[in-house]
Amino acid sequence: MEIKVLHQVMxxxxxxxxxxxxxxxxxxxxxxxxxxxxxxxxxxxxTSLINKLKKDYRAGVIEGDIAGQVDAERIASLGVPTVQLxxxxxxxxxxxxxxxxxxxxxxxxxxxxxVENIGNLVCPAEFRIGESVRITILSIPEGDDKVxxxxxxxxxxDCLALNKYDMMPYFDFDESRVCANYETVNPDAxxxxxxxxxxxxxxxxxxxxxxxIEEAKA
Amino acid sequence: MEIKVLHQVMxxxxxxxxxxxxxxxxxxxxxxxxxxxxxxxxxxxxTSLINKLKKDYRAGVIEGDIAGQVDAERIASLGVPTVQLxxxxxxxxxxxxxxxxxxxxxxxxxxxxxVENIGNLVCPAEFRIGESVRITILSIPEGDDKVxxxxxxxxxxDCLALNKYDMMPYFDFDESRVCANYETVNPDAxxxxxxxxxxxxxxxxxxxxxxxIEEAKA
Numbered sequence: 001m002e003i004k005v006l007h008q009v010m011x012x013x014x015x016x017x018x019x020x021x022x023x024x025x026x027x028x029x030x031x032x033x034x035x036x037x038x039x040x041x042x043x044x045x046x047t048s049l050i051n052k053l054k055k056d057y058r059a060g061v062i063e064g065d066i067a068g069q070v071d072a073e074r075i076a077s078l079g080v081p082t083v084q085l086x087x088x089x090x091x092x093x094x095x096x097x098x099x100x101x102x103x104x105x106x107x108x109x110x111x112x113x114x115v116e117n118i119g120n121l122v123c124p125a126e127f128r129i130g131e132s133v134r135i136t137i138l139s140i141p142e143g144d145d146k147v148x149x150x151x152x153x154x155x156x157x158d159c160l161a162l163n164k165y166d167m168m169p170y171f172d173f174d175e176s177r178v179c180a181n182y183e184t185v186n187p188d189a190x191x192x193x194x195x196x197x198x199x200x201x202x203x204x205x206x207x208x209x210x211x212x213i214e215e216a217k218a
Numbered sequence: 219m220e221i222k223v224l225h226q227v228m229x230x231x232x233x234x235x236x237x238x239x240x241x242x243x244x245x246x247x248x249x250x251x252x253x254x255x256x257x258x259x260x261x262x263x264x265t266s267l268i269n270k271l272k273k274d275y276r277a278g279v280i281e282g283d284i285a286g287q288v289d290a291e292r293i294a295s296l297g298v299p300t301v302q303l304x305x306x307x308x309x310x311x312x313x314x315x316x317x318x319x320x321x322x323x324x325x326x327x328x329x330x331x332x333v334e335n336i337g338n339l340v341c342p343a344e345f346r347i348g349e350s351v352r353i354t355i356l357s358i359p360e361g362d363d364k365v366x367x368x369x370x371x372x373x374x375x376d377c378l379a380l381n382k383y384d385m386m387p388y389f390d391f392d393e394s395r396v397c398a399n400y401e402t403v404n405p406d407a408x409x410x411x412x413x414x415x416x417x418x419x420x421x422x423x424x425x426x427x428x429x430x431i432e433e434a435k436a
Contacts, residue, residue: 037256037337037360038255038339038360038367039255039357039359039361065367066340067366067367067369068366070363070367071367089340089344091338118340119255119367119368120309120339120340121337122336122341123309123341126307139359141257141357141382142255142256142257145288146256146257148288149283149284149285149286149288150256150284150337151285164359167359167388170385170388
């Protein structure tokens with residue numbers, strides 16, 4: 001019974017996701033869904049990407065959190081339009097929430113919207129929210145077994161950012177294990193080795209996102 | 219509608235959780251529900267605790283994973299009875315799953331059962347599984363804002379293990395922020411500073427669990 005209900009909810013979610021996608025497409029906006037564990041570095045990465053992209057593109061942010069607005073305050077300090085979405089306990093963002101929140105942003109003045117999803121390696125991957133691009137972040141301290149243990153998050157993404165790469169010397173992290181597993185489940189998606197803190201590798205990921213923004217503008 | 223369904227499922231879960239608790243109680247077994255983000259160090263902590271407790275108590279493990287059995291193999295190598303519970307995509311363990319799996323363990327030969335929940339700071343906290351004790355693990359690399367952002371996981375636990383404490387020098391982690399927030403939402407529950415890797419602080423947590431095992435035996 002439980003599975004059946006989940007299925008209904010997700011069918012509904014897919015429909016709304018397509019509506020959101022259509023709205024964004026009519027405004028030539030690229031939406032980027034940023035997913036990863038709690039503490040993987042989602043907010044810092046979004047901040048770094050916006051800093052790289054802002055000379056060419058106008059960015060907005062939807063900041064998802066179960067509670068609070070700590071991250072939204074960090075993002076808003078960059079001077080970009082930011083909306084806080086509190087899920088009030090829910091472990092992922094659904095398309096309906098994005099649909100409700102979009103009118104809060106001035107869509108004619110944006111080229112890209114970053115959505116920071118709830119910190120969670122499971123549920124967010126199951127719910128499309130109208131995005132054009134998905135970034136899954138895995139940080140080095142989380143360990144090298146995550147692709148095997150949370151497969152959907154790595155299968156159903158457009159790229160993988162290996163974050164906190166500068167911490168590699170301090171952790172037992174077998175990079176070849178992650179690369180091999182990722183290539184098996186998602187052979188065509190790129191992998192970026194980055195440190196949002198030091199800036200290492202962020203430009204390559206920013207270039208990847210810039211291509212997606214150009215596709216949405218075309 | 220979605221919230222209503224979730225509520226029904228959780229009511230049902232509470233009933234089954236009480237049944238599991240009653241079964242365990244009749245066998246004088248303490249069940250420990252270990253929760254935390256992906257990569258927080260749940261498996262390693264369970265391994266360390268079993269090594270500390272095994273001279274006095276007989277331990278079993280239920281190893282929850284969405285997919286695979288990487289962790290179960292690590293635990294089983296300790297020579298303790300281990301059952302793998304694959305949730306096949308679900309982001310938390312429910313009491314019904316524990317009820318189904320208990321007959322796989324020889325309950326008359328156990329004093330404590332550790333359940334490693336799915337790596338997730340959200341949903342596991344919402345579902346009781348018949349446990350006597352909850353351990354929430356927060357690892358230093360995850361950051362110092364997690365109590366504010368994932369409140370239920372820290373409110374509804376019997377203790378907090380600050381894990382990977384040996385990594386403190388490499389991360390910007392304001393310990394006083396975590397302590398203050400934790401004390402606000404859960405004033406009576408202890409906090410343990412530990413490193414499962416170096417062994418630092420694990421004995422204190424093992425002593426805490428030993429007291430709970432004694433309570434279950436009484």
